[in-house]
Amino acid sequence: MNFEAILARLAASVPFAAHCGVSLDRLDRGSATATLPFRQAGLNHIGTQHAAALFAVGEAASGAAMAGLFADLLGAVRPVAGEATIRYLKPAKGKVRAEATTEGDPEGLLRSLRDDGRVAFPVTVELLDSESSEKLAEMTVRWHVTDMSKPKEAR
Secondary structure, rough: OEEEEEHHHHHHHHHHHHHHOOOEEEEEEEEEEEEEOOOOEOOOOOOOOOHHHHHHHHHHHHHHHHHHHHHHHHHHHHEOOOOOOOOOOOOOOEEEEEEEEOOOHHHHHHHHHHHHOEEEEEEEEEEOOOOOOEEEEEEEEEEEEOOOOOOOOOO
């Protein structure tokens, strides 16, 4: 699978993430990394990264990890983030790296999608200071993926 092509397609298909300055850096089967630059437009009232900007980079990384897991089926599935939680641990005073990993057995998730026409699973994300790798926040996004190639009654 051409993960570079998927990264480019994801970056173009989510304009809000680009608006926030998010860049998708790495994609693999079930994992991804994204970064958020430290820039004036993304700061809050105390001069650190805004909570919404941190959420945006985490959600983008989680979506890329999900896309990496279902890379061979992307044209036939509809992914939707159904729930997300984030826990902020420290102020982000610089560039942020989000590292996302899908939870669960990849083959089992693919089998559930094939058999049931849908699957739901969490993606965990660590938001880290890019220079020190200090953990700034932790996040979980629960993705719901539907196989749109199956008849409606089969999903």
